[in-house]
Amino acid sequence: MKRFEQVxxxxxxxxxxxxxxxxxxxQAAGTRVRKGMQELKNLAQEIRIEVQDIKNKS
Structure with missing residues (x-):
């Protein structure tokens, strides 16, 4: 659940x-939104990989 909390x-x-x-x-807030959305995308990808690895081990 730690990952969900991060998201x-x-x-x-x-x-x-x-x-x-x-x-x-x-406009500056828009830049921060774009940066945050990129962080969210990267975090989501990390979670996807982690879930797949755990799933494959089972």
Missing amino acids: RDLIMGLEGDFEKFYDKEN
Whole structure:
């Protein structure tokens, strides 16, 4: 469940930047959103690999 918590924390941490970008059109917040989404993508890939490895060991 640690991995799920990492995903949740990352997404919740970006909430303010999403609001600033979409509601207030703050461009710097958009950059932070893009960076956070890249981190989320990388984390998701790591989780996919980890799950596949555990599944293959069974």
